[in-house]
Amino acid sequence: MTHKIAILGASGYTGAELVRLIATHPNMDIVALSADRKAGMEMAAVFPHLRHLDLPTLCKIDEIDFDAVDLCFCALPHATSQKVIKALPGNVKVIDLSADFRIRDPEEYAKWYGGEHDAIELQKEAVYGLTEFYRDEIKNARLVAGTGCNAATGQYILRPLISAGVIDFDHIILDLKCGVSGAGRSLKENLLHAELSEGYHAYAIGGTHRHLGEFDQEFSLLAGRDVRIQFTPHLVPANRGILATAYVHGDAQAVHDTLAAAYADEPFVEVLPLGEAPSTKHVRASNFCHLGVVADRIEGRAIVVAALDNLTKGSSGQALQNANLMLGEEETTGLMLAPVFP
């Protein structure tokens, strides 16, 4: 059975990544692609790398016949997303890739995103889209909130460790390095090749990055108490990839055992042997996440490193994984593409 798919906001990177992945999915058919300012254009004009595909012309959202849509990926900007999703007919399953439905508590949402939520009922209903930890809820959800790409990476490291209580909750530092596509296809000076290439720097330092909202919500829930981590993202001169280095207080062997057990049956999360560490280079353009644990020379401290591709496992690949679950497909369908190296 072929599922009819719409992608709203198809002119951005996560939209294009969805099309790339769905292109070889055997049971999905893209029936609508929207892009407000580029409505009327062919997708091949916006993304020439998709030229070989037979895709619908870009349209405005209100031109889409949602009766003929089974599932809708929403890759719109934050704040816009909630307005659009609120107006969708109730029969359409929705995966939102924006930040709009990640935070369940309206007050927390307001704190991190600076305003009242426009669709509070949906906010409560939405299921958090970190597949490996919300699998059952996702299967039955109508609305799934894709996670932040940094938030996903940090959680692959920390969720099992917090759940198992093998680390000190008051000393968790996450130093994260991400490629530039996470910032989207937006025209900002610091995203220019001439400004970024051959340079790297930290940003949103000191606890101001919005993905902390997700960390706080999820980790506190798991721990049964408030957990506040330190988190510093860095922009590095690469297009895809997130490398997260976590500094934790805990026994490295216990940390490794916990992660190995947690992900033993997961198709996309690979835990390396103790003492080895991953590289973003080895997960590029794939839905895999590699995790490594190394003991520090200081007893009782460990370093855990995670690598994934922000556009795939961190965003559009995760979304497709969730879509498979929501549509009754095998979770891995269309997602077993090997990483591209070199």
Place this chain on the structure above:
Amino acid sequence: MTHKIAILGASGYTGAELVRLIATHPNMDIVALSADRKAGMEMAAVFPHLRHLDLPTLCKIDEIDFDAVDLCFCALPHATSQKVIKALPGNVKVIDLSADFRIRDPEEYAKWYGGEHDAIELQKEAVYGLTEFYRDEIKNARLVAGTGCNAATGQYILRPLISAGVIDFDHIILDLKCGVSGAGRSLKENLLHAELSEGYHAYAIGGTHRHLGEFDQEFSLLAGRDVRIQFTPHLVPANRGILATAYVHGDAQAVHDTLAAAYADEPFVEVLPLGEAPSTKHVRASNFCHLGVVADRIEGRAIVVAALDNLTKGSSGQALQNANLMLGEEETTGLMLAPVFP
């Protein structure tokens, strides 16, 4: 029916690219991977990006049971390849990715590769692996010689134009820019990141690059007379991709018409509208080749630009396309992966 596949020389980039592509091929099973100096190692140790796959341990060639192999990809160095292939049992179909069987004339071979051929009979039998132009021969071949990656790119531009006689055979210039993976996983100073990044230069200037042997052979055959083009490759700071800019004497519209007609039914070659030109960025990690034609301000002169991924369409993707034909599979199976962008 599942075809049993061996890959010789699996520790290089073209070997890894074959594994990446075959990983999602529904009807191929990799039964042997050889790597002389790395025999005994797991593939995941040599290429951690393939860690999720269940692959045979790397072995030496003489440890492979070729009775249990339907088709063998040979990704060995030039000169080694001919010795190894000569010794393979006659029932095994072979696709050679080295330069050893590209040149049919032993004297021409000696001129470009500096020595006598070790398997002259096979050299005569081998079919040149440019799929779009040798499709029928490839279907029935036992031994197919994969083309040079630069040679493939240039031929996609020039073969139809020479066949149709729409350009002047004495004024053909091919200025080519290629990424570094074409040079393989070899430890050379000029391939270091510190030496290559942020720099670009021409090499093998003036008609000394070995791929000219292929151009001379093929173009002269098509033209029915000697054709000698000018060819300058350049190394640019990127990992994948070949961009070839051809300067020809001929009418741009006729050139475009000729190319459009030649590739109208080809699944992997896309001719852009007249006046547009391709980018390597839009074919990365895919088996597609994009072609563009632009008229010069000087009447009677045209510029034709081709873009492809040297490791995929220029090498391992081409090899898989040929393997499909040799094994009775649909030509496109496993190869419709969309390019990775950004």
Place this chain on the structure above:
Amino acid sequence: MTHKIAILGASGYTGAELVRLIATHPNMDIVALSADRKAGMEMAAVFPHLRHLDLPTLCKIDEIDFDAVDLCFCALPHATSQKVIKALPGNVKVIDLSADFRIRDPEEYAKWYGGEHDAIELQKEAVYGLTEFYRDEIKNARLVAGTGCNAATGQYILRPLISAGVIDFDHIILDLKCGVSGAGRSLKENLLHAELSEGYHAYAIGGTHRHLGEFDQEFSLLAGRDVRIQFTPHLVPANRGILATAYVHGDAQAVHDTLAAAYADEPFVEVLPLGEAPSTKHVRASNFCHLGVVADRIEGRAIVVAALDNLTKGSSGQALQNANLMLGEEETTGLMLAPVFP
């Protein structure tokens, strides 16, 4: 004696490069920096790499006291530049880095830049700023027009060859590869890191690039007849550098002899031994231009390759070299910085 310098349009890359170079010039003092939209900001806020310097606050042009200025570099956008320069007091020496005064013939100017010139008298008076060929005129000029960066590179190859008549004027092809800083600090999608990195393509193909106006003007003047070359620029994923590959009909030894003789006494132009070719990597961030000549395998044809840094020798370095001449300084002062490698 210290010369008082103003830089108009100091918030762009050529402005910043001027400041970088003048920073270690012993006899120049920057007294004014303008940037219309960023007036009031400190230069360190716009360009943090200049933070260690004691520089004037950015201001609007009309806030500058030009009586206290000896020489003014004008790094403004095309078309704006002519209006501003027209209004400057006659005592101030001016070096314009825009395209406004490069074309002497108003009709040719209109053809390439699409409009009437606003300062036709100045257009006639302006001296073309290719130092090695207009040295004497520059010494006595009040207004010097900096050349296009691509135009400079092509002329270093072709001027001596055309003057000496050692090449065929009807078969000149210039295939040029340039880094992204040549496009300036402008917010365009194709200049984003995610769009440019790992990709390369041709643009302005077929004789539409404006720098052809300079080539036509200068080469026709030298040849005493119309000369029209073919010229295709390519954008490559690097920040600085132009590599120009010229295909000419002529004897390689004669071509090499001619270039070697032409540049024998030049401090910044280095002709490599016959058969060698340069790399942009070896001239980065310097005022040097490297030239190489190689014979093609086809008799009577030669390839000439030039490498320079578009922001230095192609623009701001050239401007400083000219400023030295106009102010009676040694031509090389402040410009002997060695290239930065790696």
Place this chain on the structure above:
Amino acid sequence: MTHKIAILGASGYTGAELVRLIATHPNMDIVALSADRKAGMEMAAVFPHLRHLDLPTLCKIDEIDFDAVDLCFCALPHATSQKVIKALPGNVKVIDLSADFRIRDPEEYAKWYGGEHDAIELQKEAVYGLTEFYRDEIKNARLVAGTGCNAATGQYILRPLISAGVIDFDHIILDLKCGVSGAGRSLKENLLHAELSEGYHAYAIGGTHRHLGEFDQEFSLLAGRDVRIQFTPHLVPANRGILATAYVHGDAQAVHDTLAAAYADEPFVEVLPLGEAPSTKHVRASNFCHLGVVADRIEGRAIVVAALDNLTKGSSGQALQNANLMLGEEETTGLMLAPVFP
């Protein structure tokens, strides 16, 4: 007065960087360049970017007349360096860029570098080359040990904080990101462009990196007790630059005040306003170090980020700064080159 300079190991990146810097130093003259395996070659053949300079031919060390040398930079591999320096005549001042004389305690040296020291007397005499903190000793030293590039970066952050006691000595984490030139011009697979570009990863995780020997030595000395920090270096796809992110327990304002006071009069260390953070992009190819302090959302914790160029301030620039002191020159001579951007 012109000082006569020799550089041993001139065919590596730090050797080339020394030549680049000395090229515009008014009072230094390079009289000898050694490179064991490349003896007899011209420097321009090894480093074409230095082609414009009039340099001595590369020679073997024993061909150098050390009577005619005032100061010798030793850019040889670890372990080789101590043997060579031991044999130099006592009148020659020496700056060693290797690790051989950084560790004063022979046991600590053996622990980190795995063997007995060959020149224990010199090891005791050598002055640690972190200019800002050993200025007086360096002025009078005969042998100065250049610091590790990572070690320098970390110390610029942490020395003043440890001296002032404004941070908790038991909770110091240094997460460091460095470009590839720090690994030298060595032929290793992971340094290839194809392997590094578009990827990043941690290495020497868990307290195994040798530069920890320097941190332990220096920080413990300052603190008057054992201090052991956590340190994880990462390799990022860039050629030059170190970005170090330090996580400390301490008041951000006090941390900032301490750093601002410590570096108030330093010509090369710039402390940004509280809340701002530096980028490697803004110090490239220069001798500057930028420092930024940001308060974490968790009270009592601060993040400090340092950026410098590993080849300049982290190695050859530091060496030249020290050479100036040892030779009675102004400390900044030849080193005020502005960073190269973009």
